[in-house]
Amino acid sequence: xxxxxxxxxxxxxxxxxxxxxxxxxxxxxxxxxxxxxxxxxxxxxxxxxxxxxxxxxxxxxxxxxxxxxxxxxxxxxxxxxxxxxxxxxxxxxxxxxxxxxxxxxxxxxxxxxxxxxxxxxxxxxxxxxxxxxxxxxxxxxxxxxxxxxxxxxxxxxxxxxxxxxxxxxxxxxxxxxxxxxxxxxxxxxxxxxxxxxxxxxxxxxxxxxxxxxxxxxxxxxxxxxxxxxxxxxxxxxxxxxxxxxxxxxxxxxxxxxxxxxxxxxxxxxxxxxxxxxxxxxxxxxxxxxxxxxxxxxxxxxxxxxxxxxxxxxxxxxxxxxxxxxxxxxxxxxxxxxxxxxxxxxxxxxxxxxxxxxxxxxxxxxxxxxxxxxxxxxxxxxxxxxxxxxxxxxxxxxxxxxxxxxxxxxxxxxxxxxxxxxxxxxxxxxxxxxxxxxxxxxxxxxxxxxxxxxxxxxxxxxxxxxxxxxxxxxxxxxxxxxxxxxxxxxxxxxxxxxxxxxxxxxxxxxxxxxxxxxxxxxxxxxxxxxxxxxxxxxxxxxxxxxxxxxxxxxxxxxxxxxxxxxxxxxxxxxxxxxxxxxxxxxxxxxxxxxxxxxxxxxxxxxxxxxxxxxxxxxxxxxxx
Amino acid sequence: xxxxxxxxxxxxxxxxxxxxxxxxxxxxxxxxxxxxxxxxxxxxxxxxxxxxxxxxxxxxxxxxxxxxxxxxxxxxxxxxxxxxxxxxxxxxxxxxxxxxxxxxxxxxxxxxxxxxxxxxxxxxxxxxxxxxxxxxxxxxxxxxxxxxxxxxxxxxxxxxxxxxxxxxxxxxxxxxxxxxxxxxx
Numbered sequence: 120x121x122x123x124x125x126x127x128x129x130x131x132x133x134x135x136x137x138x139x140x141x142x143x144x145x146x147x148x149x150x151x152x153x154x155x156x157x158x159x160x161x162x163x164x165x166x167x168x169x170x171x172x173x174x175x176x177x178x179x180x181x182x183x184x185x186x187x188x189x190x191x192x193x194x195x196x197x198x199x200x201x202x203x204x205x206x207x208x209x210x211x212x213x214x215x216x217x218x219x220x221x222x223x224x225x226x227x228x229x230x231x232x233x234x235x236x237x238x239x240x241x242x243x244x245x246x247x248x249x250x251x252x253x254x255x256x257x258x259x260x261x262x263x264x265x266x267x268x269x270x271x272x273x274x275x276x277x278x279x280x281x282x283x284x285x286x287x288x289x290x291x292x293x294x295x296x297x298x299x300x301x302x303x304x305x306x307x308x309x310x311x312x313x314x315x316x317x318x319x320x321x322x323x324x325x326x327x328x329x330x331x332x333x334x335x336x337x338x339x340x341x342x343x344x345x346x347x348x349x350x351x352x353x354x355x356x357x358x359x360x361x362x363x364x365x366x367x368x369x370x371x372x373x374x375x376x377x378x379x380x381x382x383x384x385x386x387x388x389x390x391x392x393x394x395x396x397x398x399x400x401x402x403x404x405x406x407x408x409x410x411x412x413x414x415x416x417x418x419x420x421x422x423x424x425x426x427x428x429x430x431x432x433x434x435x436x437x438x439x440x441x442x443x444x445x446x447x448x449x450x451x452x453x454x455x456x457x458x459x460x461x462x463x464x465x466x467x468x469x470x471x472x473x474x475x476x477x478x479x480x481x482x483x484x485x486x487x488x489x490x491x492x493x494x495x496x497x498x499x500x501x502x503x504x505x506x507x508x509x510x511x512x513x514x515x516x517x518x519x520x521x522x523x524x525x526x527x528x529x530x531x532x533x534x535x536x537x538x539x540x541x542x543x544x545x546x547x548x549x550x551x552x553x554x555x556x557x558x559x560x561x562x563x564x565x566x567x568x569x570x571x572x573x574x575x576x577x578x579x580x581x582x583x584x585x586x587x588x589x590x591x592x593x594x595x596x597x598x599x600x601x602x603x604x605x606x607x608x609x610x611x612x613x614x615x616x617x618x619x620x621x622x623x624x625x626x627x628x629x630x631x632x633x634x635x636x637x638x639x640x641x642x643x644x645x646x647x648x649x650x651x652x653x654x655x656x657x658x659x660x661x662x663x664x665x666x667x668x669x670x671x672x673x674x675x676x677x678x679x680x681x682x683x684x685x686x687x688x689x690x691x692x693x694x695x696x697x698x699x700x701x702x703x704x705x706x707x708x709x710x711x712x713x714x715x716x717x718x719x720x721x722x723x724x725x726x727x728x729x730x731x732x733x734x735x736x737x738x739x740x741x742x
Numbered sequence: 743x744x745x746x747x748x749x750x751x752x753x754x755x756x757x758x759x760x761x762x763x764x765x766x767x768x769x770x771x772x773x774x775x776x777x778x779x780x781x782x783x784x785x786x787x788x789x790x791x792x793x794x795x796x797x798x799x800x801x802x803x804x805x806x807x808x809x810x811x812x813x814x815x816x817x818x819x820x821x822x823x824x825x826x827x828x829x830x831x832x833x834x835x836x837x838x839x840x841x842x843x844x845x846x847x848x849x850x851x852x853x854x855x856x857x858x859x860x861x862x863x864x865x866x867x868x869x870x871x872x873x874x875x876x877x878x879x880x881x882x883x884x885x886x887x888x889x890x891x892x893x894x895x896x897x898x899x900x901x902x903x904x905x906x907x908x909x910x911x912x913x914x915x916x917x918x919x920x921x922x923x924x925x926x927x
Contacts, residue, residue: 131763131773156779240778264798297800298759298792299774300767376798384806452803469805471823474852478845484816487750489786599779702785718836718863718874719785 134265134290134297138232139164141272143172146308147202147230149194150178151187153569154598155206156241157292158234162204163601166611172306180601180610183535183569184209188216188231192285195229196322197315200276200308204232207248208534212570214251219324220285221255222332227311228279228286230272231257235291237421237449241597243517243534245447247423252287252399256336258343259287259399260354261420263375265297267396271354273307278346282339287399291421293373344400354396355405361388366462367413369406371395371426374419374450381456390459395420401429410435417443417462421450437462491522493703494723496638496668497561497590501528502699502729503644503666504559504588508652511557514541516571518563519597520590525700528561536570538562542585542661543578557652558585564621565595565603572628575661579629584655586648587663589621590638592670600672625663632662639668641728671721680724681738684713688734699729743891744802745792746824749813749877751778751785757878757905758811759792764901765893766794776800787817809890813862813877815840828854830890832881834862858888860924869920876917883921895922 132140139161142150152162162178169176177194181187184205191203205213210233217231233248252259260275262268268290279286320328347355358379368390370378375394382390393409395401398420406426410416418438420426424446427438437443444450444458456468478484491498497520504513505528515521515529516538523529531541538560549556562571567589575587595601602608607618625633632654634647644666651662669675684704691711695704703720706713713734726735745762749755756777763773775792791802804823810831812818818833819840825831835841838859850857862877870876879902886895899918906914 129767131760131767133777159779293776293800296777296779297774298763298777299800300763300772373799377801380797380799381803384803452799452801456803472849472852474845474849475819475822478843478849479819481845482816482819482840482843484819486787486820487785487816489751492752492785717867717872 129300129302131298132265132301133160133164134268134294134299135160136164137265137269137299137301138272138288138290138295140168140301140303141269142202142230143168143174143176144304144306144308145228145273145276146174146200146306146310147276148174148176148199148310149191149201150176150204151181151190151202152204153181153184153187153209154595154601155209155234156598157236157295158204158206158209158232159598159601160295161232163610165202170611174306178610180603182604184213185216188213188220192216192220192229195225195227196223197313198226198311199313200228200311202230202232205234206242207233207235207246208242208244209233210248210251212535217251217255217285221257222324222329222336223284224321224332224335225279225283225285226314226316228276229284230275230279231285231287233287233289234295235289235422237291240292243532245422247421247425248287248289249398249425250423252289253425253429256340257285257287257399258397259289261289261372261396261398262294263372263394263396265294265299266301267354268294269301271396274351274354276308278343282343284336284339291373340400344402347397347400347402348404351397354394355402356394357409358392358394360391363389364391364413365389366459367391367393367409367416368459369393369395369409369416369418369426371398371420374421374455377450377452377455378419378459381452381459395426398426401426403429403431406430407432415462417458419444419450419455419458422447488525489522490525490700490702491519492671493701493719494671494721494725495519496592496666496670497523498526498699498701499641499668499725500588500590500638500644500666501526501561503641504528504561504648505698506641507645507648508557508559508586511559512545514538514545514558514560516562516566518566520561520563523561526698535566536562536574538566539571539574539578539587542587543574543581543583546583546585555584555656559588559648559652560585561588561590563596564589564591564593564605565601567621568604568619572624575625575628575630578661582659583661584659585661586651586655587661588648589625589663589665591621591665591667593667594670594673596670596672600670622665630661630663631658633665634663635665635667637668638666639723639725641725677723679722680727681722682720682724682727682735683715683738685734685736686710686712688732689713689730690732690734692731694731695726695729695735699726701726743794743809744807745809745811746802746807746821747790747792747811747813748817748821749788750817751788753788753813754875754878755788755790755813758882759790761882761898761901761905762792762794764905765897768897768901772796774800787820789821809885811881811885813881819846822849822855825853825855830856830858832858832860832885832888832890834877834881835859836861836863856890858884858890858925860884860921865920865924866917870913870917876913879914879918880921883918884924885921887922887925889925
């Protein structure tokens with residue numbers, strides 16, 4: 120079927136699957152990614168569609184986003200169509216490579232898919248990757264829907280090959296996690312043979328070459344901007360008002376979809392739209408022409424004013440510069456409804472009903488924050504660490520275990536891998552004052568491989584005393600359970616990988632104290648962490664404890680130990696609620712006692728160790 | 743038709759939109775929805791949107807939803823503002839006395855909302871040995887039983903059977919009937 124464009128049935132796909140479908144349809148042959156919400160489902164779907172469509176596409180989880188980016192970039196050096204996938208903060212990790220590769224004259228098409236997370240729902244920033252594309256001087260597509268995202272992929276590859284440069288597709292979470300019916304197509308692009316043509320001028324980023332390449336990059340940007348001005352009408356177009364327009368709206372990404380549905384629901388025919396699917400480099404003349412034809416123009420884009428700031432004259436624009444559009448947070452339908460009503464000078468849609476508000480207050484209904492799952496081994500590890508080193512500073516990292524904040528066991532988090540470097544900073548800060556401060560940092564297995572290793576080498580080399588607890592649950596859990604180097608399985612079943620032993624890596628970094636404990640075994644965990652801290656302070660070096668137990672999401676068979684709270688013994692101190700924080704341990708405000716909620720309990724039995732009064736007891740057979 | 747499905751992470755709410763989507767596509771309709779993945783999934787409040795018809799945006803605006811399916815009563819109350827006037831909700835209740843709250847009743851009456859409560863946990867304790875992962879099909883059955891949607895039960899039976907993994911098929915079909923029977927028996 121290669122080289123043939125065909126049409127197949129419609130199928131309901133997740134936005135990320137639609138993007139993956141586009142990647143495979145476009146003939147991508149090397150795809151690499153590091154999981155991160157909201158991008159995680161793209162890579163597994165690339166593997167699935169590649170298998171279904173019979174391509175040989177290499178699909179791999181990389182150790183981090185920089186690695187993913189560089190792997191995919193070099194495949195494009197060799198002439199292949201390739202793809203790197205990550206979330207927005209992952210691009211920060213890959214930024215060094217991105218900035219450099221932007222100057223290159225690539226051989227094959229290179230698509231960088233970066234999923235943004237306005238809200239944010241599952242991230243440490245609300246950054247806008249379109250601004251990163253602008254910074255790197257690479258073109259960026261901003262899809263409004265899942266189907267459009269799929270369509271943009273093929274066009275992005277063509278553009279990448281025409282200008283021999285990386286091209287970004289920037290979906291937001293609402294596109295990634297939209298589920299809609301999408302028309303499936305067959306593979307359109309022919310295979311490209313791997314052929315790396317040696318050319319130092321082209322592939323080695325020496326300053327002398329950069330001086331020649333930078334003007335070339337600028338010229339590419341001018342040419343692409345001109346193309347966006349005059350073509351690409353499938354993604355950047357006007358929807359004129361049926362009558363004289365009272366308001367013009369420029370909208371990009373999912374904001375366009377939301378405002379379109381809103382105008383349809385309101386039955387408005389006096390608002391004109393300009394949809395921008397190609398925000399970088401911005402087709403400025405298109406926007407200026409739209410501005411010239413309308414008295415007032417509202418500008419809706421997520422999350423930074425990327426279109427807005429590329430405009431030369433913003434006096435007519437209602438946007439972020441004058442507070443018409445909020446500068447932070449997700450542009451949800453309710454938010455957009457308010458902004459549009461205000462721009463039209465019309466009454467705002469109703470706010471939350473006072474009786475509903477009163478009901479929620481009386482019934483004490485609050486949003487439930489995310490918590491570690493019942494039976495999660497991290498909860499037990501955190502509990503043991505607190506018991507062992509109660510006066511510690513507890514830096515942590517990005518992953519499920521950030522939710523250890525509910526157990527007061529996460530004091531600081533910056534970004535992936537910073538749990539290993541923050542202890543060094545804390546250690547030095549106290550050391551220069553001549554003081555000793557206990558520090559126990561926590562990091563997950565996947566995050567350790569991602570960016571934890573350089574910090575550990577640094578701490579060994581510089582002799583920083585702290586304990587690093589590696590919470591090894593044999594999975595990348597938060598993002599949906601991807602395998603990682605500690606596991607050894609690759610993305611495709613039957614694609615042989617090799618497990619990398621964490622303890623071996625830690626020893627290789629020069630750590631002499633490395634101990635492994637079963638995470639559910641709280642008493643042993645306490646002893647080993649105590650011992651580790653003693654070693655660290657005595658020897659002036661980091662000590663590492665590996666807490667191991669599989670993630671509950673893996674649903675491994677384990678002994679069931681049903682428990683109950685002995686209502687006689689429970690004194691209502693809430694210790695278990697505050698420091699163990701299991702969804703299944705709840706507090707009865709009337710009886711002033713804790714109880715086990717069978718709706719959530721998975722009978723892991725770990726909480727038996729937790730109650731200082733011994734009130735959490737196993738349910739015996741006869742009960 | 744616009745649905746909002748709410749619950750707590752881990753309750754399996756994504757399966758219900760999958761079933762609704764399958765049915766709509768079978769009827770030749772366009773479907774569009776929005777799901778929650780990642781950190782928010784870990785036991786916290788989860789809202790999933792689902793629209794059938796010609797829409798561009800996957801999100802349902804507050805006050806526009808025809809149907810609210812709630813796997814947890816507190817999440818139901820927190821999200822009632824999604825329902826349009828005359829909208830209907832199916833909610834799994836664990837403490838049904840909350841439904842008697844005067845403010846809540848005033849709100850529902852003023853907007854002509856119909857709340858169909860089902861004691862899902864009790865039913866699953868009694869019939870399924872407390873395997874609460876079956877809440878999703880229970881609620882789908884209840885939706886048909888209470889006449890909340892225009893989907894005939896026969897179509898629902900078919901879709902659930904088709905989409906269930908082999909090892910859960912029989913149990914899923916059984917629980918679907920339990921939900922249906924709660925309102926029709």
